Amino acid sequence: MPKKKPESPEPSDALTKSLSVKCRYCGQKNAVKADYVNNAANCGRCKLPLSNEPHKKFTALHKDEYIHPADAKALAALKAIPGVDSALKKLLAWTGESAIRVSFMASAVKVTPKQCPDLYAKLQIACTTLGVEMPDLFIQQNPQVNAFTGGVEKPIIVLHSALIERLSDEETLAVIAHEVGHIHAEHVLYITAARLIEAIVNASAARLIPGSEIIKLIISLGIASALLSWARRAELSCDRAALLVTQDAHVIGRTMMKLAGGTFASKIDYELFLEQGRDFKKNYDANRLDRFWADVMNSGLSHPFPIWRVAEILEWVDSGQYQELMEKK
Ligand SMILES: [Zn+2]
Ligand SMILES: [Zn+2]
Numbered sequence: 236m237p238k239k240k241p242e243s244p245e246p247s248d249a250l251t252k253s254l255s256v257k258c259r260y261c262g263q264k265n266a267v268k269a270d271y272v273n274n275a276a277n278c279g280r281c282k283l284p285l286s287n288e289p290h291k292k293f294t295a296l297h298k299d300e301y302i303h304p305a306d307a308k309a310l311a312a313l314k315a316i317p318g319v320d321s322a323l324k325k326l327l328a329w330t331g332e333s334a335i336r337v338s339f340m341a342s343a344v345k346v347t348p349k350q351c352p353d354l355y356a357k358l359q360i361a362c363t364t365l366g367v368e369m370p371d372l373f374i375q376q377n378p379q380v381n382a383f384t385g386g387v388e389k390p391i392i393v394l395h396s397a398l399i400e401r402l403s404d405e406e407t408l409a410v411i412a413h414e415v416g417h418i419h420a421e422h423v424l425y426i427t428a429a430r431l432i433e434a435i436v437n438a439s440a441a442r443l444i445p446g447s448e449i450i451k452l453i454i455s456l457g458i459a460s461a462l463l464s465w466a467r468r469a470e471l472s473c474d475r476a477a478l479l480v481t482q483d484a485h486v487i488g489r490t491m492m493k494l495a496g497g498t499f500a501s502k503i504d505y506e507l508f509l510e511q512g513r514d515f516k517k518n519y520d521a522n523r524l525d526r527f528w529a530d531v532m533n534s535g536l537s538h539p540f541p542i543w544r545v546a547e548i549l550e551w552v553d554s555g556q557y558q559e560l561m562e563k564k
Contacts, residue, residue, distance in 0.1 A: 254271065256276075256286075256287065258283065259286055259287070259289060259290035260278065260360045263278055263279060263280040265279055265285055267285065271285075273285070273286040274286050280352065281356035281360060282353040282356075282357075282404045283408060284405065291364070291482060291561055292364050294366065296365055296366055296419070296560075301475045301556075302420060302475075303468065303471035303547070303551075305471060306420075306465070306469045306472040308468075309464055309465035309468045312465070313458070313461040313464075316458055316461060319461075322458055323424070323428045323453070323458070325449050326428055326431065326449050326450070326453060327428060327431070335386060335427070336386070339375070339391060343373035343375040343393060344373060344375075345373055346372040346373065346374060354399070354407070354411070357407060357411050358370075358372050358411055358415070360408065361411050361412040361415040364479065364480045365476060365480060367415050367418050367419050370390045370391055370392055370415075371392070372394070372411070374396060375393050376395075376396045377395035377396060378395075378396075379395055380395065380494060381398060382394045382395060382398055382411075382414055383430065384417040384418060384423060385423065385426065385427045385430060386423055387423075387424060392411065392415070394414075405486045406493065408480065408481055409481045412479075412480035412481060413470075413473045413474060413476065413477040414473070415480070416472065416473035416475070417469070417473050419476055422469050422473070425469075426466060429462045429466040432450070432459050432462065433463065471547050474487060474547065475548070475557070478551070478552075479557075479561075484548055484549065484552050487545070487548050488505065488512075488548070491508075491512075491542070491544050491545040494541040496508075509549065511542055512543075512545040513546060515543060516547075516550060
């Protein structure tokens with residue numbers, strides 16, 4: 236009996252060809268059922284919903300095209316402090332990049348094409364969409380729903396396990412894209428310094444560690460408060476970067492809802508949540524806004540309130556700036 240021809244992985248005739256969908260995010264070809272409709276199945280590689288809709292990859296995106304004005308203003312104020320760069324460089328030289336890297340290599344799981352391949356694919360999607368060199372990505376066991384980017388020359392991204400457990404695949408892409416946004420917007424050095432200062436101040440151990448002199452200098456020059464004040468506003472720019480990757484404002488909105496509502500999010504009405512965001516923004520005049528930022532800073536939150544962030548993203552979409560970028564050649 237003749238040997239049965241093995242089935243070709245590539246569909247050969249017209250009928251099966253029409254049943255293959257190329258993932259708009261990662262480019263992987265996926266075989267789908269005859270009754271396939273958009274978003275009804277997920278890509279086998281990146282796990283994001285399959286759709287025939289296009290996904291834009293930016294070829295020459297500049298940070299100034301999407302940076303939030305509050306971020307730009309606060310960063311200019313920080314950079315205007317005499318001696319800020321040399322003080323921060325001294326601070327970071329003291330901890331060193333290798334210390335950050337070693338601590339994650341030892342305590343967290345490194346994402347590779349084989350280890351958590353769908354997360355690796357999502358990182359690749361965020362990087363190719365914004366035009367950023369791939370950083371290392373780590374997963375750290377941590378019940379706090381959070382993520383961060385740090386480093387000096389070579390940035391790394393860390394996602395907490397609770398975050399991945401709680402978010403859908405699209406929402407996880409949004410968080411990874413937000414972190415890649417920190418790299419694209421050239422935030423990494425300042426963000427790392429801000430986190431380090433917070434950690435030291437929170438630990439109340441400044442006098443016990445060798446860098447204490449430089450910490451004292453940074454605090455006395457007003458660098459610490461300017462830096463922390465900027466860091467909260469910088470988040471708004473990265474939410475915009477996340478939108479440029481997910482290309483769906485509601486993915487950002489739902490991510491914020493989960494950040495706001497935690498495990499309770501399944502019981503929250505999304506439309507009402509958006510309405511709350513819009514109301515919040517409407518009810519704050521410029522003076523109250525300043526006070527709000529001061530509250531955010533003092534509260535010790537690493538990211539500004541999710542309701543505020545969703546209001547900001549909606550406003551950016553309404554302004555037409557986002558659409559303009561999407562249509563740019
Ligand atoms: Zn894919
Ligand atoms: Zn961030």
